[in-house]
Amino acid sequence: MDIKEIKELIKYIEKSEIKEFQYENEEESIYISKMDDAPQMMAQPQYAAPVQQAPAPAAAPAVEAPAAPAIKGNEVVSPIVGTFYESPAPGSSPFVKEGDTVSKGxxxxxxxxxxxxxxxxxxxxxxxxxxxxxxxxxxxxGETIFIVEPL
Known part of the structure; x- marks a missing residue:
């Protein structure tokens, strides 16, 4: 990636809602962050950290249906920017469904x-x-991907 492409990437990220960006291949690695100096709760790379129900960020989808009471529980948030997949392969059953009880891990x-x-x-x-x-x-x-209730 040349310097012109890097500058264009930085301009694009500055204008977007993306907070962090990382790109890596065999030849190069790029990491860009717009995180402010405010303390952040950092999640482990492979796990989503549960967070007590708090006001949703502006970009997060609503967690309540119209004319229904707010859903109570803990938020499971995405530890990285990426694409959400509910199942291991297209056409296969989702890992979990609403109402399922799951174990740690x-x-x-x-x-x-x-x-x-x-x-x-x-x-x-x-x-x-x-x-x-x-x-x-x-x-x-940091976007909410599940609402869960501890057992």
Missing amino acids: QTLCIVEAMKIMNEIEAEYDCKIVKKVGQNGVPVEY
Whole structure:
């Protein structure tokens, strides 16, 4: 990647809602971050960190249906920017469905980033209250992908 392409990439990221970007191949590695100096809760690379129910960021999908009470539970957020997949392969059953009870370490979904399939696992035993992520749709770092209820 030449300097002109890097400058164009930086301009694009500055104008977008993307907070972090990382690209790596055999010859080069690029990391760009727009994270501010405010303390951030960082998730482990392979796990989504549960967070107590808090106001959703502006870019996050709504977690309540119209004219229905708010959904209570803990948020499972994407630890990376990538594409959300609910199943291991197209046409196969999803890893979890709403109402399922899962064990700590059980795979909830996959977030693909740069052709690497990152399994997102449950941090603790819980019940899936709501699947917020949509199959095949990009997710941002820190975006809510599930609402869960600890067991």
